[in-house]
């Protein structure tokens with residue numbers, strides 16, 4: 001083994017990054033081996049409690065979920081001490097090892113083959129712990145779907161996306177459980193404001209997903225109003241100012257009136273709102289009329305292969321990930337929601353000129369699961385840059401000649417010799433400065449091994 005490792009290292013010594021990358025698979029295999037030893041020890045303890053218990057008074061738990069053996073609690077303590085872990089970390093490790101061994105053998109095998117990193121396998125094990133065995137098998141089947149006879153889906157997506165896939169699986173299979181969890185977290189909502197550094201207060205807290213989305217839109221909208229009126233402070237500062245204004249909605253009315261006057265080319269309201277203290281406003285003034293928020297966009301992912309137990313596909317909110325049916329309903333209950341089925345991405349769109357239209361950007365974003373098209377990037381595509389593959393005007397502003405990149409990766413492509421080709425609509429082939437290739441499609445990344 002030692003000899004092998006030496007040969008391995010010396011042959012790659014010329015390229016330290018390549019050497020580091022090549023170890024990812026070996027590390028996964030070694031961790032799978034460690035899990036196999038742990039499973040062997042835990043099984044021995046499950047069969048013969050005397051191996052771990054000395055007074056016979058210990059309890060047993062199926063840490064790994066349904067279908068995994070009950071493990072004596074002090075076996076976990078032995079694992080904890082021998083591996084130098086905290087009690088909580090040891091319990092989580094034992095739970096994940098048992099889950100992978102008994103409920104997700106395919107994922108564990110892919111890890112042993114070096115295809116799936118340990119953190120991905122453990123994320124799957126943890127997230128599927130409460131699912132019945134049959135449903136875990138189905139999730140495993142989806143996650144192991146491979147391309148080129150190799151890389152399974154679970155290894156081709158970002159951490160955020162994997163979490164979303166797992167959340168959706170849980171919401172579809174166990175809607176009651178998820179609803180209970182949501183209720184639990186909603187019941188713990190809280191907002192606190194405490195003194196911060198000189199002249200500031202620090203605000204922290206939790207709101208519902210729907211409130212969070214609406215608040216985000218409102219703060220952006222009010223910051224935009226200030227910019228429209230010529231305010232040169234940064235958007236971050238203006239969003240904070242906007243939040244403060246919500247303390248007295250009448251101030252929003254005044255600001256909006258000024259924006260309207262400004263748009264109409266009038267200068268009727270010569271009022272500097274930054275000087276208006278809430279006490280200056282008439283407490284008996286009528287309640288603010290309210291200004292419509294920009295629409296919240298809710299994407300409906302229809303799954304054609306639905307079974308009786310998952311009739312409705314699922315939903316996602318831009319920037320907020322997967323939603324339960326109740327959360328989606330709460331958003332729909334709000335009047336300014338645009339529902340968008342994820343369909344017809346093949347329809348051609350051409351924009352006159354250099355700038356990509358919002359519709360073109362939306363389609364391009366959905367073609368890569370809402371993400372920047374750079375390998376493994378988890379930044380949102382909406383709000384990113386439209387990158388012309390063939391420079392404009394030789395290349396038009398269309399779906400086939402462009403894609404969306406976050407700012408960092410737009411710079412990587414412009415300045416760091418990363419190259420991209422569109423193999424076909426929605427499939428991008430990236431070439432690194434050192435000549436490595438990556439296929440990116442539908443939010444997945446697959447390295448092409450020569």
Ligand SMILES: [Zn+2]
Nearest residue numbers: 372377406409
């Ligand atoms: Zn990116």
